[in-house]
Amino acid sequence: MADTAEAQTSELAYGRTEWDDYHHLPTNTGLTNEKVTMWAFLGSDCLLFGALISTYLLCRNRVGPATKGPTAADLFDIPFTSVSSFVLLMSSLTMVLAVTSIQRAEMERCKLWLLTTASLGSIFIAGQVYEFTGFYREGLGYTTNISSSAFYTLTGFHGVHVSLGIVMLVTMWVLVTRGILGPERAETIEIIGLYWHFVDIVWIVIFAVVYLIP
Amino acid sequence: MAMTEERPEVLELESGETTPSTGAFARPTHASGWRAWFFTIDHKKIGIMYCAVAMFWFLCAGIEALLIRAQLFTPNGTVLSADQYNQLFTMHGTTMVFLVIMPLAAGFANYMVPLQIGARDVAFPRLNALGLWLFIFGGIFLNLSWFLGGGPDGGWFAYAPNTGVTYSPGSGMDFYALGLQIAGIASLIGSINLIVTILNFRAPGMAMLRMPVFTWMILVVQFLLLLSLPVITVALVLLSFDRTFDANFFNVAMGADPLLWQHLFWIFGHPEVYVLILPSFGIVSETLPVFSRKPLFGYSIVVLSGIAIGFMGWGVWAHHMFVSGLGPVGVAAFSATTMFIAVPTGVKILNWIATMWGGNIRFTIPMMFSISLVSMFTIGGLSGVMHAIAPADTQQTDTYFIVAHFHYVLFGGALMGLFAGMYYWWPKAFGYRLNEALGKWHFWLVLLGFNTAFGPMHILGLQGMARRHSRYGPEDGFDFWNAVSTIGAFVILIGMIIFAVNIIRTWLRYKAGTVPQEPADPWDGRTLEWAIPSPAPEHNFDYVPVVTDVDDFWHKKYQADETGKLRKVANGNDIAQKGDQHPHLPSPSYWPIVLAAGFPLIALGLIYNLWLSGIGLLLMLGAIFGWSLEPPTDPEAGHDGQGDDHHPDENDPNSDSAIVEEAPVG
Numbered sequence: 001m002a003d004t005a006e007a008q009t010s011e012l013a014y015g016r017t018e019w020d021d022y023h024h025l026p027t028n029t030g031l032t033n034e035k036v037t038m039w040a041f042l043g044s045d046c047l048l049f050g051a052l053i054s055t056y057l058l059c060r061n062r063v064g065p066a067t068k069g070p071t072a073a074d075l076f077d078i079p080f081t082s083v084s085s086f087v088l089l090m091s092s093l094t095m096v097l098a099v100t101s102i103q104r105a106e107m108e109r110c111k112l113w114l115l116t117t118a119s120l121g122s123i124f125i126a127g128q129v130y131e132f133t134g135f136y137r138e139g140l141g142y143t144t145n146i147s148s149s150a151f152y153t154l155t156g157f158h159g160v161h162v163s164l165g166i167v168m169l170v171t172m173w174v175l176v177t178r179g180i181l182g183p184e185r186a187e188t189i190e191i192i193g194l195y196w197h198f199v200d201i202v203w204i205v206i207f208a209v210v211y212l213i214p
Numbered sequence: 215m216a217m218t219e220e221r222p223e224v225l226e227l228e229s230g231e232t233t234p235s236t237g238a239f240a241r242p243t244h245a246s247g248w249r250a251w252f253f254t255i256d257h258k259k260i261g262i263m264y265c266a267v268a269m270f271w272f273l274c275a276g277i278e279a280l281l282i283r284a285q286l287f288t289p290n291g292t293v294l295s296a297d298q299y300n301q302l303f304t305m306h307g308t309t310m311v312f313l314v315i316m317p318l319a320a321g322f323a324n325y326m327v328p329l330q331i332g333a334r335d336v337a338f339p340r341l342n343a344l345g346l347w348l349f350i351f352g353g354i355f356l357n358l359s360w361f362l363g364g365g366p367d368g369g370w371f372a373y374a375p376n377t378g379v380t381y382s383p384g385s386g387m388d389f390y391a392l393g394l395q396i397a398g399i400a401s402l403i404g405s406i407n408l409i410v411t412i413l414n415f416r417a418p419g420m421a422m423l424r425m426p427v428f429t430w431m432i433l434v435v436q437f438l439l440l441l442s443l444p445v446i447t448v449a450l451v452l453l454s455f456d457r458t459f460d461a462n463f464f465n466v467a468m469g470a471d472p473l474l475w476q477h478l479f480w481i482f483g484h485p486e487v488y489v490l491i492l493p494s495f496g497i498v499s500e501t502l503p504v505f506s507r508k509p510l511f512g513y514s515i516v517v518l519s520g521i522a523i524g525f526m527g528w529g530v531w532a533h534h535m536f537v538s539g540l541g542p543v544g545v546a547a548f549s550a551t552t553m554f555i556a557v558p559t560g561v562k563i564l565n566w567i568a569t570m571w572g573g574n575i576r577f578t579i580p581m582m583f584s585i586s587l588v589s590m591f592t593i594g595g596l597s598g599v600m601h602a603i604a605p606a607d608t609q610q611t612d613t614y615f616i617v618a619h620f621h622y623v624l625f626g627g628a629l630m631g632l633f634a635g636m637y638y639w640w641p642k643a644f645g646y647r648l649n650e651a652l653g654k655w656h657f658w659l660v661l662l663g664f665n666t667a668f669g670p671m672h673i674l675g676l677q678g679m680a681r682r683h684s685r686y687g688p689e690d691g692f693d694f695w696n697a698v699s700t701i702g703a704f705v706i707l708i709g710m711i712i713f714a715v716n717i718i719r720t721w722l723r724y725k726a727g728t729v730p731q732e733p734a735d736p737w738d739g740r741t742l743e744w745a746i747p748s749p750a751p752e753h754n755f756d757y758v759p760v761v762t763d764v765d766d767f768w769h770k771k772y773q774a775d776e777t778g779k780l781r782k783v784a785n786g787n788d789i790a791q792k793g794d795q796h797p798h799l800p801s802p803s804y805w806p807i808v809l810a811a812g813f814p815l816i817a818l819g820l821i822y823n824l825w826l827s828g829i830g831l832l833l834m835l836g837a838i839f840g841w842s843l844e845p846p847t848d849p850e851a852g853h854d855g856q857g858d859d860h861h862p863d864e865n866d867p868n869s870d871s872a873i874v875e876e877a878p879v880g
Contacts (some may be wrong), residue, residue: 027414033337036413039405040440048444051478055452055463141462146468149461153452162364 014119038191040206042198049124052154053209057207059150060210069144075135076211080169084099084127088162091120100194101121103177110174112206114189117196118169121162151210161199168192228822230804237540241844253802255339259326259748260346262643265636267350268317274307274357276710278302278752283703289688298426299684300512301386305357307370308390313353315624319493320349320404325433325643329743330426331751332417332759339409339800340841347810348400355814358395359386364637366390371483371689372453374464374475380456385821390452391819399445399813405436405443412436417742423514426741428516431496434524438485438492438853441528446482449475458820462475473538480531488527491591492520494631495562498584501638502566503765505581507575507656511565511690513764519558519565522828526555536607539695545604552602556595558771563592564867578737581654583634586661594619597672612682615675621668631658641732645749646724652716658708667703670695693752735786740768745784751793759791803844809837 029036060073098113132152140148172189173180181188242253251259272840282302286290294302328336359365366386368377377387403636412433416425425433455461460466464475501511512517532540532548540548566588575581597619601607610616633656640645679692686692723729734746742759743750743769763769770789775781812834819827 028416029413031414033414036410037338037406040409042438044402044406044444047441048448050446050480053231055448055474055478058471058474059463064465065468067466067469093346120288126778142459146462146465146470149455149463153461163291211473 030192032187034191035187035194038194040044043195045198045202049154049157049205052157053206055162056147056210059145060147062146064146067145069139069141069148069149071145071211072135072140073147073214075132075138075140077131077134078211080127081131081207081211084124084131085121085203087120087127087201088124088203091117091124094120095193099186099190104190107176107183110189111173114169114173114176118166118173121166121169121196124165125159125162128155154206154210158199158202161202165192165196165199168195223436237274242804244802250334250802252807253343253804255327255335255343255806256341256751256752256801257324257336258643258754260342261321261323262276263346264317264321264324264349267353268314268321269850270343271309271313271317271353271599273421275306275314278306278309278873280703280707282306283700284744285684286686287700290692292762294684296684297367300682301365303682304369304372304386304390305360305365307478308356308366308394309353310624311486313349313356313832314604315490315632316401318767319432319628320345320401320489320640321491322428322632322635323408323435324640325750327412327429327432328415329746329754330741331415331420332742332755333410333411333415334364334754335800336407336641336795337414338407340803340806341407343803343806344398344810345404345407346402347807348396348813351810351814352393352396352400355396356389358818359389359393363867364388371479372474372475373479374453374456375466375470375472377453377738377822378464388454388457388821391450391457392820395447395450396813396817398447400624401439402443404713405439408432408436409440417759421801422768422802423517423545424761424764424766425495426515427499427510427516427520428493428496428723428741431492431520432521435489435492438489438524439719441483442482442489445478446486449478449758450484452478454820458719473479473535476538476556476603477531480534481528483534484531485524485527486522486781487623488622491631492523492589492630495520497631497635497638498566498587499562500741501580501584501634502569502588504739505576505578505584506570507738508569508573509740509765509768511568511571514567516562517563522558526551526558530555531600533604533607535606536604537611549602549604551732553599556602559595563588563595578655578738579648579650580634580635580638580737582638582654582657583630585626586657587634590622590630590661590664594624594626597622597848603660607802610675613669613675614679616679618668618671620673621664625668633657638737640745641736642743643749644721644724645731646720646731647731647736648716649720649729652712652719656709656713659712660706662709663702663705663709666705667699669700670702672698721789729833732791733787735767738771738786740765742767745770745790747790747793751796753793753797753799754790756793756795794846803841805837805844809834809841 023063060071089164094113094117098110098117101107101109130136132155135148142149142152169192172192242249244253251263254260259430282295284297285299287295289291324336324342328334357365362385364384364386366372366377366382366389367384368382368387368390372387374391375381403873409717410427414705426573443744450522452461452463456464462470464470464472481624489528490507499516503775532544533552536545536548570585591805597615601610601616601619637648637653674692674695677772679686688695718727724731733749737744742761745759746755759766767786771782771784771786773783812830815830815833817830819825819830
């Protein structure tokens with residue numbers, strides 16, 4: 001260890017700040033591994049949705065000799081989807097409240113807001129199922145034409161993301177209720193919040209680009 | 215695959231029982247034998263397994279290449295049918311890219327990055343094991359196609375709609391699309407893990423611009439993988455949905471645009487070529503300074519040009535598509551960016567030459583492979599710049615000139631660098647050096663065979679020989695250079711056999727005691743992996759090194775005296791750590807391999823019967839359940855029979871034990 005002490009002295013002589021910081025921080029960046037992981041994953045997911053949205057934009061109006069049936073854009077019910085989009089956006093607000101309450105160690109409120117967030121997400125998913133069912137009844141199956149394949153694939157991927165978020169939120173609710181997850185691990189819920197907000201932002205892009213832009 | 219059959223029963227029997235402290239089941243405790251390898255989460259064992267499995271696939275892909283060359287040895291070759299030929303060149307390319315070069319680099323990264331930055335393991339050891347097993351199962355799944363109706367036959371870049379059900383009715387392309395998705399998840403997990411490790415686990419004092427160049431290049435590569443893999447995942451998902459669920463993404467009758475696949479594939483595919491080459495650039499940036507006994511010329515410029523390659527690699531993809539009708543503006547733009555990306559690459563080449571210039575060069579095997587990378591990659595790079603000139607590329611596209619180009623950069627570049635890394639780090643991983651004389655035979659035969667095999671392809675390509683054609687006629691005038699090329703391929707084979715003999719013979723002689731045990735620092739190295747014993751102890755570092763410089767270990771050995779002349783002040787083997795501590799380490803786990811086994815089952819189910827997918831899904835859910843109930847470190851287990859008698863100074867801020875303890879919440 002003498003080696004270490006000696007090196008430490010010379011390091012301080014250099015006047016580098018990284019070394020001073022290391023006394024206080026468990027990691028080089030000051031962020032926990034889990035949080036950096038979530039940010040990296042979300043960066044990767046941006047490209048996933050970027051590719052899917054581009055695919056939809058390329059496919060939505062293409063016709064060929066065998067094209068049949070309506071396009072997805074022909075069947076959009078904008079008022080309905082606006083409402084379900086609003087529900088999803090409100091879930092971001094309740095997510096923030098859940099994170100704040102566990103940081104303040106208000107566990108009862110945290111449970112309430114976690115459950116509210118999961119419920120709002122579920123309402124959104126239910127709306128998506130209702131919407132898809134309606135489209136299918138009007139003759140827009142997954143294989144009907146190229147725009148339907150692209151539409152269902154894009155919104156389906158987003159729906160799976162929301163559903164996984166709901167599973168995580170319910171799991172957190174169970175862990176908080178059983179006392180396994182306390183205020184000292186508030187960051188776990190914060191990280192799930194990052195995911196949840198990301199999924200909401202992606203929906204804003206999808207709603208604007210797919211539904212609103214003609 | 216035996217694993218997949220026995221696990222589900224265990225899950226269903228016991229998954230309800232939980233004991234919060236040790237997880238749902240007993241943990242693996244084997245310190246030796248196959249179970250010590252199958253359930254390990256030690257980054258060094260995982261790194262060795264990546265390389266070993268990659269070498270097996272290297273053998274397979276090599277045999278595929280030799281069959282292709284045997285077919286082309288004479289005009290109107292009769293060794294293979296056209297269909298077999300299609301399958302062989304597809305699988306040769308796919309295997310070499312995804313199952314050989316990428317995992318070899320991943321293996322080196324796994325083994326060396328934590329050592330080079332002074333860490334005790336990667337950030338998430340269990341996720342690391344999951345990545346390894348997904349890569350192994352993905353590779354096995356892809357190659358199962360040989361036994362289940364024939365391999366994929368659409369080329370390694372699998373242009374749709376040619377790879378749709380209409381034109382590729384066998385299940386080979388399903389295995390391709392699903393197998394690459396599994397391998398892609400493996401790489402994505404690995405990339406996130408290494409990014410977090412490099413950003414968060416550096417030893418005190420190791421600022422970003424004090425990291426070894428190999429670690430830097432690995433960091434750039436992981437960001438490339440992180441951002442490019444989702445794009446090919448989307449492309450493969452679209453292709454799978456087309457083939458499995460009758461979607462219409464590539465159905466031209468419905469108005470599909472065939473360029474969709476090409477864009478998605480090459481937006482991934484061009485960053486991918488830097489994923490393949492940058493680790494080797496990192497390796498030679500380590501070996502050239504060590505064997506020239508000089509610091510790397512322009513360390514920060516080499517690092518920054520690596521980062522620049524990483525950024526610019528995103529803006530050149532359409533140069534793979536110059537003949538697809540992009541229009542003059544697109545072609546001109548991508549032509550310019552492609553020429554521009556040669557600049558940072560050329561900067562690196564010049565820096566390596568300047569590193570060797572005036573150095574006290576030792577011609578060891580790793581040095582010879584490193585120099586051959588610099589020279590062979592330069593040839594491949596120059597023919598690459600030729601492709602940037604769109605009118606010339608229009609003539610060269612889909613000819614053997616392209617084949618010559620990418621073999622010069624991938625074999626002459628990436629693979630030469632990886633061989634340099636093997637010979638260089640072999641003492642660190644196994645404790646002994648590979649035989650020097652056999653190594654020289656290996657090197658010279660491979661170099662000679664490589665140039666004999668791929669040099670003539672430049673001529674063939676410019677003569678107009680198209681790639682991917684299973685035969686050529688005697689009237690074409692291609693026979694002489696094709697025969698030469700085939701002879702070269704078999705010279706490479708002899709070189710590789712000698713390499714295999716070297717590995718086995720040296721290992722046997724090391725066990726018999728006739729090959730000496732190497733000390734910690736056999737090459738007079740510059741970076742932290744040489745500051746611990748060879749082979750690296752299970753816990754890596756006895757105490758966390760404190761870094762004050764680039765090439766910190768070298769600066770501990772050499773210092774300037776009052777006249778400014780460098781003097782050796784210490785022997786590396788004397789100041790290296792002893793490896794005699796026994797800290798508490800993350801414990802092995804069954805769950806990574808069980809979770810990974812679910813993926814090929816799901817994929818098989820998508821091809822044959824969805825019930826199989828259901829079983830795979832249940833297996834995965836059970837494994838996730840077991841995984842999350844299992845604490846990363848078994849509180850009751852000690853290591854190597856020592857118990858946890860030594861917690862390395864938990865109050866000492868120098869110690870990273872706190873980090874390691876909390877790390878693997880995968």
